[in-house]
Amino acid sequence: MRDFGAGFGYLVKGQKWVVRHGRQFGFGLLPGLVTLVLYAGALVGLGYGADDLVAWATPFADDWSSPWLGLLRDGLTALVFVFGLFLAVITFTAVTLLVGQPFYESLSEDVDRDQGGEVPESGLPLWRELWISARDSLRIVLRVAFYGVLLFACGFIPVVGQTVVPALGFCVSGFFLAEELTAVALQRRGVELKERLPLLRSRRGMALGFGVPLTLAFLVPFVAVLLMPGAVAGATLMVRDLRGEPSGGGTGKNDQEGGNLSSPGGDQGVHHIPH
DSSP states (O other): OHHHHHHHHHHHHHHHHHHHOHHHHHHHHHHHHHHHHHHHHHHHHHHHHHHHHHHHHOGGGTTOOTTHHHHHHHHHHHHHHHHHHHHHHHHHHHHHHHHTHHHHHHHHHHHHHHHOSOOOOOOOOHHHHHHHHHHHHHHHHHHHHHHHHHHHHHTTSTTHHHHHHHHHHHHHHHHHHHHHHHHHHHHHTTOOHHHHHHHHHHTHHHHHHHHHHHHHHTTSHHHHHHHHHHHHHHHHHHHHHHTTOOOSOOOOTTTTTTTOOSSTTOOOOOOOOOO
């Protein structure tokens, strides 16, 4: 439980960090807003076109009498939309991080810089970083989808399916959400996906404490957009803990953004702004 509380603490610290650094918060909102608009448009389009898609896919039922034709196609239309919504939920974070790669990497660097010490940089060109992020995100989405199908099937088990399975679902989603968010800082440190997963499993309670509350909050689309910058900041702080790097010794260089200092006597500094 101590690790779970520590993970939640990093989530809160990350939100506080971006509140103190207004400019990074503003830049961090842009990718989430862009992704939200794209997903909203796609879901609206799916809502209008799902019935036509189902009718096209079930020509064998054209001659069925009422009410069987309506029951089949209405049920399939609902399933198509629910599946689309499920895909939107499990891919929203991955797509937002991909769209906002330069913004979130800059934000993560600023968090490291604020903590003092070395600021790791991948040294890779942007196209290479985007390729690695897209590849790793697809692998994570496939894992989440696999567990989602498995838990959906388990949901038909009496009692267990209505109690244990939903809780496990939030834990699985929370763990992989923590992985996606910590990937921003870990990728800058040259840590591959095959190393990131064992690292998070070694502190599973911390990963769940960070990811599960965020998963619950992300069920509300606009909340997901608002919390994303702070989630990246908090994940960077958590990465420093996971890797045993010093934290809390920031010089306060970046804390003039938004008009507040994180420590007395901090000097003004130049922010790293993505180009």
